[in-house]
Amino acid sequence: MTPTLVLVAHGSRDPRFGATARRVRDAVASSLSGVEVVLSYLDLDEPLVGDVLGGLGGPEASDAGPVVVPMLLSAGYHHKIDLPSIIASRRPTARQTDVMGARSLTGALADRLLEAGLGPGDGVILSAVGSSDPAADRSVRLRAIELSTRLHRPVEVVFATKLGPGKRAVATAVRRLRAGGAHRIALSPYFLSAGLLTERVESALDALVDDTLVAGPLGTHPDVVNAIGSLYRSAVGYRAMPAGHAAS
Incomplete structure (x- = not known):
């Protein structure tokens, strides 16, 4: 069973953020053939990550739990405290990766x-x-x-x-x-x-x-898409999975 990739964005009241996050999700999904990619948010937007994790179908085995990739650019409170707590309460089998910004952009x-x-x-x-x-x-x-x-x-x-x-x-x-x-x-x-x-x-x-x-924000730059794909592949051990290449 191919683990689901749950992308976690911060969330914003500005609708431009949600639109960009959805475009990133689509680009990541295109680059990871056969992988279900679900977008979620920590706050201010829906669906919230806790609801997404709690709603994934069926109890998954520990080796097939979803992979949670934070679309954050630095590892602060949300990465170290907030998200692990949500995962522990809603989907303990999920594997949280490092933040997207851990891969140099x-x-x-x-x-x-x-x-x-x-x-x-x-x-x-x-x-x-x-x-x-x-x-x-x-x-x-x-x-x-x-x-x-x-x-x-x-x-x-x-x-x-x-x-x-x-x-x-x-x-x-x-x-x-x-x-x-x-x-x-x-x-x-x-x-x-x-x-x-x-x-x-x-x-x-x-x-x-x-x-x-x-300059424009990072958006769907190929390095963003590849950083997320790299974190996912490292978490599941898919060394042979192609990285893909998304258009900027």
Whole structure:
């Protein structure tokens, strides 16, 4: 029996998030032939992951329980506390993988910037949600270092939930990039989808800088789809299963 893949997104009141999550689900399903891929959410959207896990048909053997892949970009509270508790109460046979962001998506970030028109004189701000877990924020800063190395230019990190009084975090990032020789500021959203948080950082940047470049979110970039597929295959031991290739 092929284990079901349960994708778990955070959820949002912004309908763009749900639309993007569904597109990712479809792309993953296309890349994993013969695997049932079900989308669920931790909060704010339906179906909730607990309901999905509780509603999967029939008691599954421990070696065929569903595989739960969190479509999260850092391993914070939801990954370490919230989701394991839900799994334990609703489907103890389920296997939870690492977060999607554990597979480096630096290439996807770089592609989105280049698609938007990144130029040689552009400095980059990597925007992310921000977490109460210091380890989660450190993982984002690691992605910024990787992106800086890949693009051969400075990359500053701004957390959308930690902008500070007067959007000070954005102003500081712009000042550092300018000091490093950046002529234009490019914004790289480390988000699955556009939404209220990405717009919060965009608005703060627009208030400070006239000429900016804003890249698209990760969305259905092939690296996102392949990261999810890789986590699933590792969980079930399907080393020979083709990774597939989804269109961006």
